[in-house]
Amino acid sequence: MAEARQIAIDVRDAVKRYGDFTALKRISLSIHDNEFFTLLGPSGCGKTTLLRMIAGFEDVTEGGIFLYGKEIEDLPPNRRPVNTVFQNYALFPHMTVLENVMFPLEMLGKGREARARAGEMLELVQLSQFANRKPNQLSGGQQQRVALARALAPQPKVLLLDEPLSALDLKLRKAMQIELKHIQRETGITFIFVTHDQEEALTMSDRIAVMSAGELQQLGTPGEIYEYPRNMFVADFIGETNLLEVSVDAFAEGRAVCHLGGGHEMKVDAVEGIGVGSKVHLSVRPERLFLTDEKIDPDALHATVLENVFVGTNIMTIVDLDDGPNFTIRAANSDRGNARVFPEGSPVFVNGDRGAARLLVD
Amino acid sequence: MAGGAATGASVTTDTYAEARTWLLLPAWAVLGFFVLAPVGMMLVYSFLTKEFRGGVIWEFSLAAYDQFFFDRGLFGDEAPKIEWTYINIFWRSIWQAGLATVMSLLIGFPTAYFIATRPEKVRPIWVFLITIPYWVNLLIRTVSMKFLLRDNGPLNEFLMSVGVVSEPIHIINTNFAVQLGLFYSYLPFMVLPVYASVERYNFTLSEAAADLYASKWTTLRRVLLPTVKPGVIAGCILVFVPSLGSFLAPDLLGGAKNFMIGSLIEEQFKGSAGNWPFGAAAAMILLSMVLVILMVFARQQAKSGKEAG
Numbered sequence: 001m002a003e004a005r006q007i008a009i010d011v012r013d014a015v016k017r018y019g020d021f022t023a024l025k026r027i028s029l030s031i032h033d034n035e036f037f038t039l040l041g042p043s044g045c046g047k048t049t050l051l052r053m054i055a056g057f058e059d060v061t062e063g064g065i066f067l068y069g070k071e072i073e074d075l076p077p078n079r080r081p082v083n084t085v086f087q088n089y090a091l092f093p094h095m096t097v098l099e100n101v102m103f104p105l106e107m108l109g110k111g112r113e114a115r116a117r118a119g120e121m122l123e124l125v126q127l128s129q130f131a132n133r134k135p136n137q138l139s140g141g142q143q144q145r146v147a148l149a150r151a152l153a154p155q156p157k158v159l160l161l162d163e164p165l166s167a168l169d170l171k172l173r174k175a176m177q178i179e180l181k182h183i184q185r186e187t188g189i190t191f192i193f194v195t196h197d198q199e200e201a202l203t204m205s206d207r208i209a210v211m212s213a214g215e216l217q218q219l220g221t222p223g224e225i226y227e228y229p230r231n232m233f234v235a236d237f238i239g240e241t242n243l244l245e246v247s248v249d250a251f252a253e254g255r256a257v258c259h260l261g262g263g264h265e266m267k268v269d270a271v272e273g274i275g276v277g278s279k280v281h282l283s284v285r286p287e288r289l290f291l292t293d294e295k296i297d298p299d300a301l302h303a304t305v306l307e308n309v310f311v312g313t314n315i316m317t318i319v320d321l322d323d324g325p326n327f328t329i330r331a332a333n334s335d336r337g338n339a340r341v342f343p344e345g346s347p348v349f350v351n352g353d354r355g356a357a358r359l360l361v362d
Numbered sequence: 363m364a365g366g367a368a369t370g371a372s373v374t375t376d377t378y379a380e381a382r383t384w385l386l387l388p389a390w391a392v393l394g395f396f397v398l399a400p401v402g403m404m405l406v407y408s409f410l411t412k413e414f415r416g417g418v419i420w421e422f423s424l425a426a427y428d429q430f431f432f433d434r435g436l437f438g439d440e441a442p443k444i445e446w447t448y449i450n451i452f453w454r455s456i457w458q459a460g461l462a463t464v465m466s467l468l469i470g471f472p473t474a475y476f477i478a479t480r481p482e483k484v485r486p487i488w489v490f491l492i493t494i495p496y497w498v499n500l501l502i503r504t505v506s507m508k509f510l511l512r513d514n515g516p517l518n519e520f521l522m523s524v525g526v527v528s529e530p531i532h533i534i535n536t537n538f539a540v541q542l543g544l545f546y547s548y549l550p551f552m553v554l555p556v557y558a559s560v561e562r563y564n565f566t567l568s569e570a571a572a573d574l575y576a577s578k579w580t581t582l583r584r585v586l587l588p589t590v591k592p593g594v595i596a597g598c599i600l601v602f603v604p605s606l607g608s609f610l611a612p613d614l615l616g617g618a619k620n621f622m623i624g625s626l627i628e629e630q631f632k633g634s635a636g637n638w639p640f641g642a643a644a645a646m647i648l649l650s651m652v653l654v655i656l657m658v659f660a661r662q663q664a665k666s667g668k669e670a671g
């Protein structure tokens with residue numbers, strides 16, 4: 001289904017250098033029409049740089065950027081049908097909210113319909129009653145929504161959002177996440193959203209590009225990225241995980257038998273490119289493990305409880321495999337299902353779902 | 363910590379108010395002694411009778427103002443007509459100071475913008491470079507300018523040697539020379555406040571404007587200029603007001619024909635040919651004009667401030 005869709009932004013072998021520092025190392029990615037696409041990565045990985053290159057504020061050192069098949073390198077920012085929601089909002093302080101939203105429409109020579117259209121946009125972000133205020137008379141969340149309305153007003157083909165929610169408190173942030181997603185569906189505009197918050201990325205995106213140190217680490221749907229991380233960086237950055245160094249001993253029924261140390265073995269779905277004898281990394285999601293006091297599953301691993309940590313919705317249990325590595329297990333704080341708290345020092349068995357553990361290719 | 367908190371609590375609002383009164387006393391004293399007293403003296407003198415060898419006779423008279431605005435003939439017995447001589451000098455002064463202000467703005471704004479967009483570390487160096495010429499006394503600077511601009515001076519020699527002109531161009535003793543002199547005298551008063559406000563300008567606003575389809579020119583006009591307006595207005599006032607009352611540049615560069623208010627006033631107090639009450643009256647008229655201009659600006663500032671606030 002995704003294959004059939006038109007490509008809105010195509011970044012081809014894009015390199016960005018500042019002097020002899022390389023901020024982006026040959027990035028290629030295609031963003032589909034109508035997609036909610038997220039650039040996710042830690043601070044300094046080059047997310048803003050890539051966004052600014054698409055907006056036209058930075059030139060591309062090597063490679064190219066295509067908008068619906070057309071190279072846009074030579075177009076200055078004011079000629080690109082792409083709008084940005086800036087991290088610090090960048091609202092014009094001397095104009096009212098309404099004038100701010102009307103600004104791009106006036107620039108496009110649509111002065112006549114500007115007022116009506118700006119009014120509609122303010123309605124969309126539920127700020128109609130603040131139309132005549134100045135930006136400094138609004139709260140952070142309201143300013144954020146004005147910035148959004150202003151960027152959406154000229155109906156850009158692509159909307160770029162650079163950590164637009166980072167200045168908001170948690171509650172407002174969650175509300176805005178839902179609202180943004182809603183607006184994206186309603187308008188059908190392609191969103192490129194930048195964040196360093198993996199949870200935010202997983203909640204909102206159709207697809208995510210995980211970046212680190214100027215390189216693309218993995219590109220996929222939230223499910224793919226979470227369930228099938230390609231490498232240590234992605235597995236570690238997205239969600240929580242137990243990262244183990246293992247060696248692949250054998251294959252049985254399409255599953256790789258991994259040796260964890262201390263005589264413990266775990267069967268994991270085989271992955272192309274990993275053969276017998278390879279020393280590789282294994283990612284085991286804590287929420288897909290559970291503890292029992294009897295060995296029901298023949299593959300369960302024997303361990304001792306080291307510590308229980310209460311984190312509200314969850315209880316994290318750290319166990320020590322006898323002569324092997326430690327594991328963190330997360331159980332819902334609930335009386336239903338397998339959730340049961342074992343006291344420190346008690347012997348337990350560690351069980352996992354079939355997809356609990358993934359071999360990391362690189 | 364506890365001691366500090368206790369002290370803090372014992373300082374009441376009253377104590378602060380009292381402390382403020384005492385702390386402001388020196389400022390009020392200086393202001394009273396050096397500003398209000400001289401202005402008051404001028405005001406009084408402008409209503410006195412002139413003494414022929416300079417000085418005043420302590421007798422109330424409106425003669426000075428009358429002389430400024432009305433022409434009653436050589437012997438003072440004709441029907442009063444409007445006296446244009448002084449009004450024209452005032453008008454010319456406003457015009458000259460206005461043009462000097464416009465020139466300072468046209469040159470000063472790009473300069474300030476240039477400095478404000480340099481890397482943070484080198485900005486103070488640029489500001490320093492701008493102010494260096496002003497370490498030299500204004501009189502000396504104006505005299506050197508006269509030397510530079512004269513018919514067979516370095517500027518004309520240079521222009522002729524590169525073949526731009528075949529005859530020396532007359533700059534000295536023209537209105538233009540006066541404007542140039544005023545412009546040069548007060549340029550930093552334009553550059554510095556404009557620089558201060560452009561430096562505080564959030565350049566993301568320009569990026570946002572470009573992103574929202576504004577051209578460079580529109581961005582300047584609709585986003586940058588309105589945002590840095592307070593600095594521009596301050597710069598204009600700081601150039602216009604001293605230019606208006608200036609007498610060095612008009613005297614040295616403009617010659618007798620291009621007389622300005624400053625020179626008119628100066629002359630009334632020089633030697634025995636002067637007329638103190640008349641000079642004082644002219645100064646009072648100048649002062650009132652400046653105050654009116656400042657009040658109009660202040661009114662506007664307050665209005666736009668209220669809109670933004």
Ligand SMILES: Nc1ncnc2c1ncn2[C@@H]1O[C@H](COP(=O)(O)OP(=O)(O)OP(=O)(O)O)[C@@H](O)[C@H]1O
Nearest residue numbers: 018021023041042043044045046047048049050196
């Ligand atoms: N103008 C510049 N000159 C030199 N280096 C730069 C410049 N702009 C960015 N960089 C460098 O490029 C790298 C990527 O910066 P970028 O702003 O894209 O990071 P980011 O992923 O957006 O990080 P954050 O989450 O902190 O915003 C950083 O190491 C940064 O120091």
Ligand SMILES: [Mg+2]
Nearest residue numbers: 047048049162
């Ligand atoms: Mg960034």
